[in-house]
Amino acid sequence: MQAHDNERVGADLIQAEIVPMASSGNYEAVRFNAMKHGILSRLTVLAHEDQTEFTDLLAALIEEHRPAGMTERHLVEELASIIWRKRRVLLAEGAAINRGLRSVAQSQHDSPIPAAAPFERGLLKEGCDLPDLLTASAEEIAERQRHAALDLAATRKAAAILRKGGLNAYEKARRALIQESRDWWDEHVEEGEYPATAEGLAEFIYKTLEPICIRMEQEARLIPAIQVQTLGEGLQVHRLEKLNRYETHLDRKFERTLAMILKLKQLRSG
Incomplete structure (x- = not known):
């Protein structure tokens, strides 16, 4: 019970x-x-x-x-x-x-940028804003790539005009540059670094403008690879x-x- x-x-x-x-x-x-x-x-x-x-x-x-x-x-x-x-x-x-x-991102000695594309020549860490590259959106990356490709193409077109020579080659080459590059060239002329001639513009393009354009195009094209490389290294498994x-x-x-x-x-x- x-x-x-x-x-x-x-x-x-x-x-x-x-x-x-x-x-x-x-x-x-x-x-x-x-x-x-x-x-x-x-x-x-x-x-x-x-x-x-x-x-x-x-x-x-x-x-x-x-x-x-x-x-x-x-x-x-x-x-x-x-x-x-x-x-x-x-x-x-x-x-x-x-x-x-x-x-x-803050490393001064072992940047992930060169390792992002090990077989790409000329990809350097100097001058690259890594945090800026890491936070770039897909739309921003596409715009950077478009702008860099346009700048490089315009610069090479101007160089080709100067190599061909002829009447008004200087003015034609100057107009072929994108506005930013043209303004930069004008600043160099005003400061007396180059003469406003076909020879002066050709030297400016060869020594200064084209190398920068090549680097900017390369960097913009490789932003996705740089992002992946940095994330991979940052994981530190x-x-x-x-x-x-x-x-x-x-x-x-x-x-x-x-x-x-x-x-x-x-x-x-x-």
Whole structure:
């Protein structure tokens, strides 16, 4: 008789935990229950983390698994705790990658730019704004490539006009340059660095303008490769090894905890 009464009391306790969550279908009630009674919940969330976000996570897991009894409830809280810690792993991974990228971008001795295209001649790190290249959008890259190709083509056209010579070759070559290059040439003339002649313009193109145009075209064309190379070096996989091991540990713990919940439910259902 006493054993029967104990079984009935135990069943009543289990039912008391299930009914507020299972029968009402009220998510806010589940959320309140998760926040009020969680033991692990109060220890899992750090002071600078969002308690509400964790409470919502726990409430969703309670709604999904509908724990019956303190043991199942503890295991569901454990699931929430594991997911929360995996979130921290991702944050730590992102922070480590950002630190690695910053280190690579600021390196004065081992720039990723030449390594981005190992068989490309003349690709130098000097004068390149690596942070600017890394943050360039696809649209910005396309515009830089278009502008650099146009500038190089115009410069070579001007050089060809000067080589051919003839009447008004200087004026024709000057007009063939894009506006920025033309303005730059005029500044050199005003400062007395070159004479405003076909010979002076030809020398300016050969020694100054064309090498810069070639470099700018090369750099613009290789921005995607530079971005990939920098990201690859910035990952610094050796720094992520401990995080990866910890994440694997959490994955296994999650699997074991979930298996225990399912096993308990199976035992309860008979």
